[in-house]
Amino acid sequence: MWIVVLCYIPLLSAAFTTGHCYEPFVRYGNLTSSDNTWALGALVEFGCDPGYTMEQGSVTIECINPNNPQWNDTEPACRAVCSGEMTDSAGVVLSPNWPEAYDKGQDCIWGIHVEEDKRIMLDIRVLNIGKNDLLTFYDGDDLTAKVLGQYKGSKSHFKLYTSSADVTIQFQSDPATEVYGYGNGFVIHFFEVTRNDTCPELPEITNGWKSSSHPDLVQGTVVTYQCYPGYQVVGSELLMCQWDLTWSGDLPICARVVSCTDPGKVENSRRVLSGPHFTVASTIQYICNKGFALSGNSLLTCFSRGSSGPRWSQKLPRCLPEAFEPCRHPGTPTYGIPSSRKIQFQPRETLHYSCQAGHQLLGEPVLHCVPGHPSQWSDLPPVCKANLGEYDGHSFQDFRLDRVQIAFVVFIPILFLLVTGIYFFSKGQKKPVQLSLFSSLPYENITGESTFDPSVNETMVRQWSLI
Structure with missing residues (x-):
């Protein structure tokens, strides 16, 4: 019969008793013996603790030699080894x-x-x-x-x-x-x-269903939970099978919906809420910012639609930029120069005015097309007035030149009419028109003795006066 010894109990007296061997010992191990008194003929078997390897000595030893009892081999050694x-x-x-x-x-x-x-x-x-x-x-x-x-x-x-x-x-x-x-x-x-490469099966949930990304629930598989109309997921709707084959979260539930979801904000607007929560009968009013016009219904109401759950009464409106009529060109003042001569100007466009040299601008030099129905200019066009303080010598010469031009235009037609009248008058008398300035004197009637004839002189004076 074998006896397993799990702890070391000193038996020094027995070690040297006649007919007995000393008590064996192994560090980081254990031994079993057929005789716990270690008498002659006792067999001891050694073993190492988990993680240790037996080195040197023998696994089994026996107490021999009646005259001098001793073990037939040394006890082994147990050691934690590398590899x-x-x-x-x-x-x-x-x-x-x-x-x-x-x-x-x-x-x-x-x-x-x-x-x-x-x-x-x-x-x-x-x-x-x-x-x-x-x-x-x-x-x-x-x-x-x-x-x-x-x-x-x-x-x-x-x-x-x-x-x-x-x-x-x-x-x-x-x-x-x-x-x-x-x-x-x-x-x-x-x-x-x-060996189990899959996560445990997940149950179905009341008032909802589940779908899986993989037919087998292997590592990395994602299970998605969804609810029937009128219910919403409470908890994580996505569960993933992790590397240690556990799920990433707890099982969600489907709870009845008692409020509407936040419909969101509308660009270029602000909203007015009837309360902090979007429960049934609560309202949201959207108000567009200045310069934008509302397209759709401004008031949304949360109401219950039976089994499908609460919903908003209308879709979200939009705030679109307002459309304004263009401004027509206000005109160009005398001696004025506009920055543009196009016929129409879009709202918020500007028109700049300046004056020609020698003129001073009176009024607003810049006009703005103000949006409206209809759109209007921000002011009347300016006026360009002559700057009298700048008539220097050059201006005076221009003024004298203008007087000469005026005289030329007035007197030339008068002179033309006068010559034409004389021509027709002479023709009516059947006498050629003779202008002493362009005809020769009758030298053949002048003798050498008559050096001066008063009648001839009188005739010349008369002809000159006609001219």
Whole structure:
């Protein structure tokens, strides 16, 4: 019959009793014996605690030699080693030399494998390593698999789940930093759990329905909840299957709608509410800003429509820019110069006036087309008045030139009429018109003796006077 000894009980007196061996001991392990008095012929079998590996010595020893009872081999030693392969359904991975400090410059790799239809839950109970040391978990059977997590320094108790039946753990300690002290390292418990790549099924909700982004509720699947008319979702309407196969939130409900939703604001307007909430019978009035005209109904009322729930009585109105008639050109003053000669001006357009040189502008130089029905100019057109104070020598010469031109225009027609009258008068007398200025004197009638003839002189004077 075998007896399992789980704790160390000193039996020093029995160790040296005649016919007995001393009590065996193994640190970080346990032993079972066929005789708890360690008498001659007793068999002891050793085992290491989870996470430790047996080194040196023998797994089983026997008390022999009746004359001098002693064990036939030395007790083994259990130590947390760097690296290892484990295929048990549960176990422990310890940092090297745990609970003593691990050595610097170590690169340890552990592989854990469970049944193919299972997955692994990692329960990290102690993590207290150096800030330059690194503990990495790979979701697979080698270092090329997806990283489940990577940690350094200290971290409180947490768990990780693999997606398959294999996990690889790598620990790298800084070669330049020595770690001292008891309890520095890590303790990782692992368990084989049922392989389930999907989140638990979500129930239906009253007065609503659900839809899923994937037929199977695998990681990343999103389930959307919606409610029937007259009801609204209370809670999160979207639930996602997370990496740990739990849902991102609690199940929502569909509650009866007792108020209208906020219809929103209208651009270029303000609104007046009948109350802080949009309950049935509440109203909203929209008022357009200046320069904008309302298109639609300004008053919206929340009313109940039976099973479909409360709704607004009208659609949202719009505030559109007002349409105004254009202003017609106000005209151009004498000696004035307008900035534009187009016939019509749109509301809020401007028209500038200036005067020609030598004239002064009296009135407003800038007119604005004021919007309205009809639109009107902001003022009357200005007047351009001659500036008398600026008649200098140049202006006086222009004035004299104007007098000469006036005389030329008046007297030339009179002279023309006078000559024409003489011509027709002479023709009526049947005598040619003779102008002494352009005809020769009758030299053949003048003798050498008569040097002066008064009659001839009188005739010349008469002809000159006609001219």
